[in-house]
Amino acid sequence: xxxxxxxxxxxxxxxxxxxxxxxxxxxxxxxxxxxxxxxxxxxxxxxxxxxxxxxxxxxxxxxxxxxxxxxxxxxxxxxxxxxxxxxxxxxxxxxxxxxxxxxxxxxxxxxxxxxxxxxxxxxxxxxxxxxxxxxxxxxxxxxxxxxxxxxxxxxxxxxxxxxxxxxxxxxxxxxxxxxxxxxxxxxxxxxxxxxxxxxxxxxxxxxxxxxxxxxxxxxxxxxxxxxxxxxxxxxxxxxxxxxxxxxxxxxxxxxxxxxxxxxxxxxxxxxxxxxxxxxxxxxxxxxxxxxxxxxxxxxxxxxxxxxxxxxxxxxxxxxxxxxxxxxxxxxxxxxxxxxxxxxxxxxxxxxxxxxxxxxxxxxxx
Numbered sequence: 182x183x184x185x186x187x188x189x190x191x192x193x194x195x196x197x198x199x200x201x202x203x204x205x206x207x208x209x210x211x212x213x214x215x216x217x218x219x220x221x222x223x224x225x226x227x228x229x230x231x232x233x234x235x236x237x238x239x240x241x242x243x244x245x246x247x248x249x250x251x252x253x254x255x256x257x258x259x260x261x262x263x264x265x266x267x268x269x270x271x272x273x274x275x276x277x278x279x280x281x282x283x284x285x286x287x288x289x290x291x292x293x294x295x296x297x298x299x300x301x302x303x304x305x306x307x308x309x310x311x312x313x314x315x316x317x318x319x320x321x322x323x324x325x326x327x328x329x330x331x332x333x334x335x336x337x338x339x340x341x342x343x344x345x346x347x348x349x350x351x352x353x354x355x356x357x358x359x360x361x362x363x364x365x366x367x368x369x370x371x372x373x374x375x376x377x378x379x380x381x382x383x384x385x386x387x388x389x390x391x392x393x394x395x396x397x398x399x400x401x402x403x404x405x406x407x408x409x410x411x412x413x414x415x416x417x418x419x420x421x422x423x424x425x426x427x428x429x430x431x432x433x434x435x436x437x438x439x440x441x442x443x444x445x446x447x448x449x450x451x452x453x454x455x456x457x458x459x460x461x462x463x464x465x466x467x468x469x470x471x472x473x474x475x476x477x478x479x480x481x482x483x484x485x486x487x488x489x490x491x492x493x494x495x496x497x498x499x500x501x502x503x504x505x506x507x508x509x510x511x512x513x514x515x516x517x518x519x520x521x522x523x524x525x526x527x528x529x530x531x532x533x534x535x536x537x538x539x540x541x542x543x544x545x546x
Contacts, residue, residue: 186257191217204257210236210265211272219257226252230264234297235289239271284331291333291357299361310357314365317372318379322395324364326357342395343367344374344416371395377419377454384455385466386477388493401428403467406478407497407506408433412458420450420457432501437462482534483511500537507533510544 186193191206201222207214215236220229228251231237240247247267254260288307292300301311301323311325323342329335334353339360341347349363378400381387386403393400401411408429415421425441427434444461452460459465467477480487481494482505494506507515513528516539521530526543 188257188261191219208261208265210268215268221257225254225257225260228257234293234300236268238289238303240268243267243271284333287333288328288357294356294358295361312361312364314361314368316368316375318376320375320395322364322368324361326360339364344371344396344398371416374398374414374416374419377414380453380455384468384470386469386472386474388479388487389491391488391491401493403477403479404429404437404464405433405467406476407494407504409479410437410458414454420452420454422448422457423454428495428497429506430497430499430501430504432499433504437464440464479506481506481508481511483507483515496539496541498532498535498537498539500532500535503532503535503537505532505534507541509541512539512541513544516541 191204193202195202204219216233218231250263299312301313303310309327314322325340327338336351339347388401399413403409411426413424427437440462447461489508494508497506516528516530529540532539
């Protein structure tokens with residue numbers, strides 16, 4: 182049977198699911214009531230303590246001592262007396278500390294106004310708060326709010342992973358919860374955009390980015406051997422025609438550019454972006470469900486890798502019988518090692534595979 186004891190100020194509630202008693206209520210510490218919940222299973226020494234954030238923050242350095250007192254106490258009432266003594270010592274130390282100011286108190290009050298399920302972390306010095314919002318698709322979006330020290334009216338700096346910079350209204354009476362509400366509304370406005378890219382990520386061979394962030398608006402989609410399509414999607418209107426750039430040998434990309442121009446009138450904003458692209462190009466994109474990556478032959482012909490840091494092969498031999506792809510940096514270093522002719526930032530030479538004339542620009546790095 183779970184441990185049970187009468188404690189003034191705390192109401193015991195038995196849970197059949199966890200087979201433990203939870204004491205919930207308030208205890209007075211330094212003249213102020215603080216909410217507490219103590220989960221007690223069959224023995225007191227295995228109890229777990231939860232308390233409101235303001236109290237928890239001030240006693241966290243004493244967690245080992247509190248656990249030691251819990252394990253050595255003969256009753257919950259005895260332990261609570263020692264817990265309150267430890268907590269009051271921490272409170273008195275904080276109130277005597279010049280670093281704890283009205284600003285700290287105000288920040289704590291504002292943090293408590295935010296749904297605790299959304300609060301991910303808060304810095305020890307209260308200089309930053311991190312909030313997490315889960316959207317309709319189950320994706321977790323984070324915002325880190327950097328606060329101006331000793332000023333609750335100064336505009337905070339917000340770090341997010343959104344396609345555009347977070348724009349929020351700020352006035353002297355704006356509170357943290359208002360920033361969180363505006364962030365949540367902005368996340369909601371991008372649902373169609375993220376759902377559109379999710380379909381592409383799941384149904385196509387995406388070459389880059391390798392690990393897309395929520396802010397990434399582009400995708401490079403494999404279409405065939407050493408042939409790909411780079412798209413930049415409008416995050417506000419994701420069903421409209423994206424910016425398209427075909428990468429590969431001219432003999433392979435020219436027909437696709439022609440189809441895109443001729444079939445533009447087929448574009449229907451009621452269809453998904455992926456379906457529209459396949460419709461206007463009159464082309465079914467290779468899918469991980471029916472095509473292996475080795476069939477697409479996208480690896481660099483020099484280093485034999487797909488990804489080189491954040492680079493993927495983007496220079497292709499123009500001879501359609503070869504059409505081998507290379508990383509720009511790999512091909513540049515290869516041709517330079519052969520003392521090939523260079524004009525300004527472009528170096529000229531022969532394809533390492535078939536000796537067809539090839540050229541490459543100097544990498545930006």
